[in-house]
Amino acid sequence: MLLEVVGLTKKYPGRGIVALDGVSFSVGEGEVVGIVGKSGAGKSTLLRILRGVESFDQGSVNFDGIKITPSSPKGDVLELQRKTAIQLQRSFGLWPDSAVDNVVRALRYSDGFDETIPEAEGEYREYHERAMEILRVVGLDRRAGLWSEVLSGGEKQRLIIARQIARRPKLLLLDEPGTMTCPATREALLDALKRANRELGIAILFASHNPQTHRSLSERTILIDRGKVMEDGGTEAVLNKFLSGIEEPLEKTMIEGPVVLKMEGASKIYKLIPYGLVFEMAETNLEFRRGEITGIVGPSGAGKTVVLRMLSGLELPDKGEVRITYKGEWVVLGKLGRKNMLARRRIGILHQEFDLPHFARVLDLFAAKLGLKDYGSLEAALRKGRRVGLSEELVDALSRVSELPEGEMKAKLSEMGISNDLLKELFRSKDPEKARDVALTVLEAVGLNAEILDRNVYELSGGEKIRVALALSLISNPKVLILDEPFGDLDPITLRVVANSLKMVKKKLRPAIVLVSHQLDLLEEVSDRAVLMLDGRVVMDGDPSLVVSKFLEEIERGI
Secondary structure (H helix, E strand, O other): OOEEEEEEEEEEOOOOEEEEEEEEEEEOOOOEEEEEOOOOOOHHHHHHHHHOOOOOOEEEEEEOOEEEOOOOOHHHHHHHHHHEEEEOOOOOOOOOOEHHHHHHHHHHHHOOOOOOOOOOHHHHHHHHHHHHHHHHHOOOHHHOOOEHHHOOHHHHHHHHHHHHHHOOOOEEEEEOOOOOOOHHHHHHHHHHHHHHHHHHOOEEEEEOOOHHHHHHHOOEEEEEEOOEEEEEEEHHHHHHHHHOOOOOOOOOOOOOOOEEEEEEEEEEEEEEOOOEEEEEEEEEEEEEEOOOEEEEEOOOOOOHHHHHHHHOOOOOOOEEEEEEEEOOEEEEOOOOOHHHHHHHOOEEEEOOOOOOOOOOEHHHHHHHHHHHHOHHHHHHHHHHHHHOOOOHHHHHHHHHHHOOOHHHHHHHHHHHOOOHHHHHHHOOOOOHHHHHHHHHHHHHHOOOOHHHHHOEHHHOOHHHHHHHHHHHHOOOOOOEEEEEOOOOOOOHHHHHHHHHHHHHHHHHHOOEEEEEOOOHHHHHHHOOEEEEEEOOEEEEEEOHHHHHHHHHHHHHOOO
């Protein structure tokens, strides 16, 4: 037996939360086992404990001759970490290097060195060849020379898997593998994992909300609910029990609203030296109406995220314009200034790579978001800027930087030679207690109650984090809500709750909602209209069922 978990218990003190309650199970040498359960069931916590990066209160983890208890010495925990590898949920922890050099670094680590690039040409060539073999396994060999930052979300996830495989662990722990990839890419990733298991003998323990992932990867699945093992057996039987509690979908309401956001001849080209053209988005014309949900589908790397970033004013087109209505007139998002910044406050965005600060209190996150989106806060930021000699254009630019994912935000600030302290001074958090009433309203829309406001981020499940992030994007009562692959980590039961919540948000607040998702069933269920993108071009715009069918046909043809 490779892994035996006995009576594992994990509590979060002060909140009365029991994340794991006497969990026991085993995994054999080279076995592949799935874990399924609702968001908040304890799956991610369990994987982190098995990796040796999360403490626990009772029980033991017996792995490959090592016994880990709550009082085990650090050396035993480090040995557990050396023999395992993990891909965390929505983790994008990559080196700012090429894809191949990211794997080279991981190979160096597995050989007992620091994660450094070898200087000797011959040594580097050897590692490069080994890294390319692993990239072929995960289908990234043709993207080997690209920097990790320019890869799509699905490609980044596959690169993280490649790095873990490079470490040659005895047990590979996966938290929601393939959640942000299109169906074709996900299937390729699952095939790569099966090859790693079959050819390298790596045992795999994975948590996934996607029933098809379980059916594809494992014959045995464990159902966890409220921190307890409820079932451990054949995958199909366990999945049937798990899915029996799903709620019915709300009826779709059609709303005929005005156009509030549009792209006119917008195009974008990305080039990298020395690789040349990386991606090109052709001239694109799109319109979005209040009260309408528009789904955007396409394979990984098709340009969906590029479109969303231009629609939110976080990326500027090389040609053409993106416009939003503000006080009865059209405002160009590509320009900077007071009017543009105030118009953008009515755009809510949830990034594919969102990351909530680990130790932050949820209520404080809402207070901070109001500092970026509240009308009075933005006017105050402009006044502060004038006092210290900053133009309205620069304050607007900084407000946009503040809405980027954290890693990208820090890189942009470094390029601009500006400290994060200036952002905090310009866009000060609101008083948390004054933010509470606003937060309660949007939390209700996504199926969360008031008690979550006084919890810390590290106490939230993956699904709870996503719903908190969605609520944060609703804080300014947006007329446009942009969602980039937000629900890939949600279990089907919670996913239906959030899908129904989206329909309620549409009915009550009437924003124009633009949704990118590889969850094609969800997208078809909630969308009023869908757009298909292939190779940086819009190739279809119309009925969601017809667009999804066309996309699946393209997948069958091998796009």
